[in-house]
Amino acid sequence: MSQLHVSAKLPVLDLSQPAERSFLSSLALACQEWGFFYITGHGISKDLLTKIYMKSKHIFNLPIESKQKLGPTSCLKTYTPHFIASPYFECLRISGPDFFSSAKSCADELLNEDSSGFSEMLQDFGNKVMDLSKRLIEILLSCMGENYGRKFYESEFSNCHGYLRIVNYTPPKNMEENEIEGLGMHTDMSCITILYQDEIGGLQMRSKEGEWMDIWPFEEFLVVNIGDLMQAWSNGRLRSSEHRVVLKSMVNRLSLAFFWCFEDEKVVSAPDEIVGEENPRAYRPFVCLDYLKFRENSEEGRFDKIGHTVKDFAGLRLRV
Numbered sequence: 001m002s003q004l005h006v007s008a009k010l011p012v013l014d015l016s017q018p019a020e021r022s023f024l025s026s027l028a029l030a031c032q033e034w035g036f037f038y039i040t041g042h043g044i045s046k047d048l049l050t051k052i053y054m055k056s057k058h059i060f061n062l063p064i065e066s067k068q069k070l071g072p073t074s075c076l077k078t079y080t081p082h083f084i085a086s087p088y089f090e091c092l093r094i095s096g097p098d099f100f101s102s103a104k105s106c107a108d109e110l111l112n113e114d115s116s117g118f119s120e121m122l123q124d125f126g127n128k129v130m131d132l133s134k135r136l137i138e139i140l141l142s143c144m145g146e147n148y149g150r151k152f153y154e155s156e157f158s159n160c161h162g163y164l165r166i167v168n169y170t171p172p173k174n175m176e177e178n179e180i181e182g183l184g185m186h187t188d189m190s191c192i193t194i195l196y197q198d199e200i201g202g203l204q205m206r207s208k209e210g211e212w213m214d215i216w217p218f219e220e221f222l223v224v225n226i227g228d229l230m231q232a233w234s235n236g237r238l239r240s241s242e243h244r245v246v247l248k249s250m251v252n253r254l255s256l257a258f259f260w261c262f263e264d265e266k267v268v269s270a271p272d273e274i275v276g277e278e279n280p281r282a283y284r285p286f287v288c289l290d291y292l293k294f295r296e297n298s299e300e301g302r303f304d305k306i307g308h309t310v311k312d313f314a315g316l317r318l319r320v
């Protein structure tokens with residue numbers, strides 16, 4: 001595995017190379033400290049990303065009346081308009097594992113032309129990120145214990161599912177401040193999230209100490225976030241990344257995020273091997289769907305503010 005580092009703190013996992021133990025240690029450290037890392041050698045071509053980008057831009061440029069056909073009051077409810085997560089944020093949700101039909105049912109509502117091209121691209125992308133997620137979970141498990149990839153993947157993660165979110169950020173026409181929050185600080189409700197951001201940048205991660213770091217978009221690199229479900233399952237050995245999006249120019253920004261989650265009915269509970277003496281159990285077992293509902297129902301928790309994290313929901317230790 002590559003020893004490439006973008007900064008002293010951040011390892012880049014090159015998936016085209018075999019894993020080395022020494023590299024896994026720096027990956028484990030990054031996941032404890034920051035809860036994210038970059039990947040390269042992931043097999044998702046620039047060409048595919050560009051095609052999805054172009055088509056998505058076209059869709060977001062449609063009049064709001066068209067997009068509302070998929071909005072919160074429609075049957076499909078796959079479009080989130082502005083002023084829900086933030087005034088500048090809108091997104092389209094495509095669900096797996098049949099990304100083709102999910103994308104097609106959205107595009108058929110929106111586009112007059114044949115929509116199978118868009119659906120094929122998203123099926124291709126969706127299949128690739130599903131495969132990647134499986135590899136990434138195995139690598140993350142082996143960061144925690146030499147044979148844990150094989151030991152826990154089948155029993156714990158084999159029923160995971162995923163969905164995509166295509167996000168369009170539209171900054172205001174006259175930006176008075178130097179920067180505006182496009183999406184407030186939150187943690188993801190996934191096991192892991194795989195994220196592509198366009199060349200505008202704006203993603204920021206918060207360290208444990210509360211310091212913000214810009215996450216630059218590097219060509220060929222994708223970002224992997226640890227999500228809340230993985231933080232709980234790993235008993236806090238992997239930290240759910242706290243992140244936000246900051247808009248620094250008047251240019252629209254597009255991102256594509258894949259959320260890989262446990263099945264709704266899964267009881268999320270760290271195995272005894274992960275807990276151990278030095279790492280006492282920090283979360284009570286909980287049903288995955290109950291946590292998702294908790295986040296949905298807590299008003300400020302829609303895009304999480306402090307007070308609505310998995311620690312608040314299932315944490316056993318007293319907060320200091």
Ligand SMILES: O=C(O)CCC(=O)C(=O)O
Pocket residue numbers: 165167183188195196197203243245254255256257
């Ligand atoms: O747009 C981005 O870069 C990040 C989006 C994000 O964090 C999310 O949708 O959960």
Ligand SMILES: [Fe+2]
Pocket residue numbers: 186187188243
């Ligand atoms: Fe996120």
